[in-house]
Amino acid sequence: GQQLNQSPQSMFIQEGEDVSMNCTSSSIFNTWLWYKQDPGEGPVLLIALYKAGELTSNGRLTAQFGITRKDSFLNISASIPSDVGIYFCAGPNYGGSQGNLIFGKGTKLSVKP
Amino acid sequence: GAVVSQHPSRVICKSGTSVKIECRSLDFQATTMFWYRQFPKQSLMLMATSNEGSKATYEQGVEKDKFLINHASLTLSTLTVTSAHPEDSSFYICSALLLSSYNEQFFGPGTRLTVL
Numbered sequence: 352g353q354q355l356n357q358s359p360q361s362m363f364i365q366e367g368e369d370v371s372m373n374c375t376s377s378s379i380f381n382t383w384l385w386y387k388q389d390p391g392e393g394p395v396l397l398i399a400l401y402k403a404g405e406l407t408s409n410g411r412l413t414a415q416f417g418i419t420r421k422d423s424f425l426n427i428s429a430s431i432p433s434d435v436g437i438y439f440c441a442g443p444n445y446g447g448s449q450g451n452l453i454f455g456k457g458t459k460l461s462v463k464p
Numbered sequence: 465g466a467v468v469s470q471h472p473s474r475v476i477c478k479s480g481t482s483v484k485i486e487c488r489s490l491d492f493q494a495t496t497m498f499w500y501r502q503f504p505k506q507s508l509m510l511m512a513t514s515n516e517g518s519k520a521t522y523e524q525g526v527e528k529d530k531f532l533i534n535h536a537s538l539t540l541s542t543l544t545v546t547s548a549h550p551e552d553s554s555f556y557i558c559s560a561l562l563l564s565s566y567n568e569q570f571f572g573p574g575t576r577l578t579v580l
Binding site for chain 1: 468470496498506507508510513515521555557559561563566567568569570571572573574576
């Protein structure tokens with residue numbers, strides 16, 4: 352079945368540093384989604400990508416849809432303490448119903464002030 | 465933006481009792497909602513797809529008689545954990561599908577269930 356590999360699993364960085372995380376898929380995606388989950392909360396959509404090669408920004412966040420359509424990365428520039436959380440990539444689960452998603456295992460980000 | 469609420473946010477119950485969790489789309493109609501379970505330090509695992517006016521579709525390994533789903537209106541889906549046991553303790557998250565050209569899912573804030 353479809354698999355999403357997300358890396359790194361966790362990151363410990365200093366405030367102000369840039370962060371990069373990525374996801375690879377075992378199959379071609381037509382959509383890549385990046386979510387952030389704060390402790391004890393539901394995921395919040397950060398960036399959605401719909402075209403191969405697309406580069407989209409949301410404030411200090413930038414995400415790209417890989418040209419091969421099997422990968423995506425998320426960059427966070429000049430990290431701040433509130434960036435702490437778990438970041439998930441997600442893509443369509445083609446074996447499921449409409450709108451069904453498959454999630455990566457997440458990247459846990461810790462920011463030291 | 466699209467807002468999804470969940471109630472309760474936190475529940476503690478005794479083993480053997482049933483617990484109902486509500487998921488509401490506040491500013492849009494959702495014919496499809498999803499129920500996820502998340503164990504500590506793990507990703508979201510889809511339990512079932514809730515379809516308004518029809519039976520839910522359960523993922524492999526999820527007992528439909530234990531996790532009852534009702535999607536009686538376009539803004540409300542409920543998940544009832546029947547005869548809860550300690551191993552059912554988890555973080556349950558719902559999402560609602562906003563139908564558009566992009567079909568985005570918007571997530572609720574989650575419900576922390578603890579079964580004693």
